[in-house]
Amino acid sequence: MVIKPRVLTPGPTALLPEAALAQAAASMHHRTDAFIELFKQVREGLKHLFQTRRDVLMFSASGTGGLEACVVNLVRPGDEVICVNAGKFGERWTKMNRTFGAKVHELKLADGQAVSVSAVKQALDQAPQCRAVFVQGSESSTATVHPVREIAALVRERPQCVICVDAITWIGAHEVRTDDWGLDLVVCGSQKALAMPPGLAFVSISEKAERLMQGVSTPRYYFDFAREAKAQKEFQTAFTPAISLVAALAASLAWVRQMGVENLWRNAAVLASMTREAMKAIGLEIFSQAPSDSVTAVCAPAALGSGKIIKRMKERHGAIIADGQDDLKNRVFRLAHLGYYDYMEALGLIGALEDVLLGLGHSFESGKALAAAQAQYRKLTATH
Numbered sequence: 001m002v003i004k005p006r007v008l009t010p011g012p013t014a015l016l017p018e019a020a021l022a023q024a025a026a027s028m029h030h031r032t033d034a035f036i037e038l039f040k041q042v043r044e045g046l047k048h049l050f051q052t053r054r055d056v057l058m059f060s061a062s063g064t065g066g067l068e069a070c071v072v073n074l075v076r077p078g079d080e081v082i083c084v085n086a087g088k089f090g091e092r093w094t095k096m097n098r099t100f101g102a103k104v105h106e107l108k109l110a111d112g113q114a115v116s117v118s119a120v121k122q123a124l125d126q127a128p129q130c131r132a133v134f135v136q137g138s139e140s141s142t143a144t145v146h147p148v149r150e151i152a153a154l155v156r157e158r159p160q161c162v163i164c165v166d167a168i169t170w171i172g173a174h175e176v177r178t179d180d181w182g183l184d185l186v187v188c189g190s191q192k193a194l195a196m197p198p199g200l201a202f203v204s205i206s207e208k209a210e211r212l213m214q215g216v217s218t219p220r221y222y223f224d225f226a227r228e229a230k231a232q233k234e235f236q237t238a239f240t241p242a243i244s245l246v247a248a249l250a251a252s253l254a255w256v257r258q259m260g261v262e263n264l265w266r267n268a269a270v271l272a273s274m275t276r277e278a279m280k281a282i283g284l285e286i287f288s289q290a291p292s293d294s295v296t297a298v299c300a301p302a303a304l305g306s307g308k309i310i311k312r313m314k315e316r317h318g319a320i321i322a323d324g325q326d327d328l329k330n331r332v333f334r335l336a337h338l339g340y341y342d343y344m345e346a347l348g349l350i351g352a353l354e355d356v357l358l359g360l361g362h363s364f365e366s367g368k369a370l371a372a373a374q375a376q377y378r379k380l381t382a383t384h
């Protein structure tokens with residue numbers, strides 16, 4: 001049998017062909033008119049993706065670089081901050097802030113739980129000098145979505161406090177309206193919903209956040225927002241960018257713009273809902289109590305563990321899916337929905353999972369997951 005490798009993880013995700021071709025064809029110097037024209041397209045496209053009228057900064061870095069950039073440009077040693085920790089990436093906010101001397105009030109949650117708005121409000125009331133609330137839009141380690149819009153409404157009432165959102169697996173998979181919701185700092189990475197390789201980080205900065213950053217002297221060099229913003233207003237970067245990735249980015253953003261970012265959100269929502277219904281139909285539990293649309297975490301049958309399922313999926317069908325992380329390793333497997341995935345791939349993945357699970361001895365009626373997924377798809381797309 002032909003076995004075609006497919007990446008079905010929440011990042012890196014499957015590559016958009018146009019992005020791969022643009023990356024391969026890029027052969028320009030970054031201090032030329034050709035790059036300036038390319039970067040103009042990128043800057044406009046990022047505004048559409050983020051749903052903002054303000055400039056979005058780009059760094060040649062992983063998404064984590066964008067997160068650290070927010071901390072070092074905003075937080076001073078001794079500043080009080082609130083960090084929502086509901087998984088591996090929420091924990092990263094805590095560790096970063098402590099590294100740079102912040103006094104962290106951590107809201108620690110059990111895996112699979114979303115933070116409540118009331119818990120954030122209580123934490124804010126108890127820390128009136130709080131400078132920032134750090135939260136994930138989508139905690140991909142547990143496939144959980146947080147109520148960011150509602151948290152932002154709380155923060156908006158506090159003139160000396162901002163909300164900083166790790167939106168790396170949130171943007172492009174969920175409705176995100178940066179300006180309308182008052183999101184102050186929003187970070188995204190290239191290898192998620194944009195369906196291109198890793199290596200670029202993006203940060204939007206509100207007027208409020210920009211004001212609070214004035215005079216912050218926390219040590220930084222490469223991740224200096226003010227210097228980078230000055231260069232990028234002239235359609236340049238302060239340092240040599242990853243030129244081929246910028247070319248891929250232009251192609252990905254053109255793809256998003258052509259379909260409309262709202263349709264990208266809807267695509268992830270439909271695929272996620274199909275997948276959840278399929279897994280429940282064959283007796284598998286969805287891990288998160290507040291499931292994300294970017295990725296679904298499924299509890300593996302206790303007798304199997306997720307490791308066997310993941311190994312067999314790759315060997316038998318060429319499908320690369322993600323294991324759980326840290327304490328969730330060999331307990332859950334994670335299936336991606338964000339970016340360049342469609343109905344056919346979702347059905348193929350569900351069918352392959354049926355085959356693997358039956359082969360490993362998990363008992364259910366063959367075809368039941370596929371039938372549930374198709375029924376949910378018809379229900380959600382009946383008027384489209």
